[in-house]
Amino acid sequence: xxxxxxxxxxxxxxxxxxxxxxxxxxxxxxxxxxxxxxxxxxxxxxxxxxxxxxxxxxxxxxxxxxxxxxxxxxxxxxxxxxxxxxxxxxxxxxxxxxxxxxxxxxxxxxxxxxxxxxxxxxxxxxxxxxxxxxxxxxxxxxxxxxxxxxxxxxxxxxxxxxxxxxxxxxxxxxxxxxxxxxxxxxxxxxxxxxxxxxxxxxxxxxxxxxxxxxxxxxxxxxxxxxxxxxxxxxxxxxxxxxxxxxxxxxxxxxxxxxxxxxxxxxxxxxxxxxxxxxxxxxxxxxxxxxxxxxxxxxxxxxxxxxxxxxxxxxxxxxxxxxxxxxxxxxxxxxxxxxxxxxxxxxxxxxxxxxxxxxxxxxxxxxxxxxxxxxxxxxxxxxxxxxxxxxxxxxxxxxxxxxxxxxxxxxxxxxxxxxxxxxxxxxxxxxxx
Ligand code: ADP
Numbered sequence: 001x002x003x004x005x006x007x008x009x010x011x012x013x014x015x016x017x018x019x020x021x022x023x024x025x026x027x028x029x030x031x032x033x034x035x036x037x038x039x040x041x042x043x044x045x046x047x048x049x050x051x052x053x054x055x056x057x058x059x060x061x062x063x064x065x066x067x068x069x070x071x072x073x074x075x076x077x078x079x080x081x082x083x084x085x086x087x088x089x090x091x092x093x094x095x096x097x098x099x100x101x102x103x104x105x106x107x108x109x110x111x112x113x114x115x116x117x118x119x120x121x122x123x124x125x126x127x128x129x130x131x132x133x134x135x136x137x138x139x140x141x142x143x144x145x146x147x148x149x150x151x152x153x154x155x156x157x158x159x160x161x162x163x164x165x166x167x168x169x170x171x172x173x174x175x176x177x178x179x180x181x182x183x184x185x186x187x188x189x190x191x192x193x194x195x196x197x198x199x200x201x202x203x204x205x206x207x208x209x210x211x212x213x214x215x216x217x218x219x220x221x222x223x224x225x226x227x228x229x230x231x232x233x234x235x236x237x238x239x240x241x242x243x244x245x246x247x248x249x250x251x252x253x254x255x256x257x258x259x260x261x262x263x264x265x266x267x268x269x270x271x272x273x274x275x276x277x278x279x280x281x282x283x284x285x286x287x288x289x290x291x292x293x294x295x296x297x298x299x300x301x302x303x304x305x306x307x308x309x310x311x312x313x314x315x316x317x318x319x320x321x322x323x324x325x326x327x328x329x330x331x332x333x334x335x336x337x338x339x340x341x342x343x344x345x346x347x348x349x350x351x352x353x354x355x356x357x358x359x360x361x362x363x364x365x366x367x368x369x370x371x372x373x374x375x376x377x378x379x380x381x382x383x384x385x386x387x388x389x390x391x392x393x394x395x396x397x398x399x400x401x402x403x404x405x406x407x408x409x410x411x412x413x414x415x416x417x418x419x420x421x422x423x424x425x426x427x428x429x430x431x432x
Contacts, residue, residue: 008068008069011068015035015036016036019032019035020032050063050073050077054077057081062078063075063078103123103124105122107124107190108121108122108126108129108191109124109189110131110141110188110189112141112186112187112189113187115140116141116187117139117141118136118137118140118141118144119137119138125189125191127169128167128173128175128191128193129144129175130167130168141189142154149163150165154179159179159180159181163176164176164177164194165177172195173195174193174194174198175191175192176191176192177189177190178192205269208264208265209262209265209266212261212262212265213262215258219251219254222251223248223252223255226244226247226248227248229244230244230248253389256389257389260392263322263395264395267395267402268398273315273316274316276314276315276427277314277315277316277317279320280311280312281307281345282305282311285305285324286305288324288325288328291325292325292328292332295332295333298337299332299335299337299339300337300338301331301332301339302340302341303341303343304341304342304344305342305344306342306343306344307344308345311345313423314427314429315403316403320403322395322396323395323400326393326396327356327419327421328343330392330419331356331360334361334417335358335360335361335416339358339359339360341356341357342356343356344357348422350424350425351422351424351428352422353422355420356418356420356421357416357418357419358417360416360417362411362413362414362415362417363378364413365412368410371393371409372393372397372407372409373394374390374394375390375391393409400421403427405423405424406422407420
């Protein structure tokens with residue numbers, strides 16, 4: 001028991017002792033009753049004082065003076081309140097500093113509750129999205145940014161990538177939306193102005209497309225003259241013959257390169273896929289196999305197709321044709337003679353996959369993640385002699401992205417390669 005309680009107990013015992021002595025002397029219980037009532041009134045008075053102090057508590061108002069256990073109680077309460085006050089002040093300061101640093105950010109920050117309603121934002125977000133507290137607080141984000149891509153992005157709940165959209169406030173401003181989940185199902189939306197980057201990227205795409213387009217006409221003229229020269233020359237000068245042959249080969253290579261660059265530019269710049277067509281895969285793949293084989297007539301490979309005769313996909317026939325032709329051409333090109341190339345379909349939980357597998361030399365693991373980059377070639381010398389452009393897999397990747405499909409590459413040196421096209425359910429024709 002602590003000292004002040006002991007002191008209070010002693011005081012009660014003393015009052016009780018003296019009052020009982022007086023009661024015994026006077027042969028009456030009144031002195032004890034009166035003494036107890038006085039003690040009760042004193043205690044009630046102290047309770048009222050502390051209650052009054054607590055009700056009107058302010059930081060710089062000291063607690064009422066009292067002795068013994070009451071004094072201790074007042075002091076302890078005072079200390080507790082001061083400690084709590086100090087903690088609250090520290091917390092308020094931390095919150096204010098966080099708010100100040102968030103509002104100083106040049107990137108926009110919007111906090112969304114679990115129903116994706118905007119509950120707070122910083123100054124940058126207000127100017128990037130044109131937000132006004134009076135009207136937009138607690139409004140769903142999708143009411144403000146009315147874009148189907150944002151609806152899908154939030155619905156799919158997979159925030160590993162970001163989304164680029166024009167600002168609803170100023171359509172020439174391009175914003176990058178990145179979402180992170182935090183707390184109890186809330187969302188943190190980060191907004192970045194990527195207008196400049198977007199313009200640069202657009203300039204790069206336009207430049208490549210324009211240059212490729214402009215090169216087409218001079219190249220056609222050159223090829224025409226080369227053919228004429230070859231026809232009229234008649235083989236009198238062997239050195240000239242060799243030069244003409246090499247010039248024809250290089251101009252053909254240039255033609256393929258320009259065609260591939262233009263195709264890539266078209267895949268990147270046409271925002272929407274045209275209305276989907278139903279494509280029966282088996283006849284298409286057999287036709288592409290003939291085409292690809294014609295490019296390497298010196299090789300005899302075996303093709304195994306494992307898919308139902310009437311199996312169909314929904315998509316753009318031209319784009320899927322280019323993707324599959326590139327995969328078959330690569331399989332033929334990089335697999336040594338007498339190789340075995342297999343194409344098979346597998347239905348999966350979320351759609352299905354079409355795999356192009358070969359028993360060629362395979363690709364070292366460290367190249368796999370970069371293979372779909374333009375002009376990336378693990379072995380430039382070998383591939384140049386194979387006549388490729390280094391754009392084939394980039395075309396495959398982009399054609400698949402436009403179908404919401406993905407390319408996966410599996411390979412090990414010496415163990416062949418698998419190029420797997422994962423298609424979503426929306427690409428699969430129902431009545432297979
Ligand atoms: P390229 O015109 O050089 O074939 P691609 O983009 O089609 O360009 O392919 C990029 C690189 O990937 C190729 O240069 C080659 O090294 C490698 N590659 C593609 N397909 C295969 C395959 N089936 N087997 C082995 N390597 C391959």
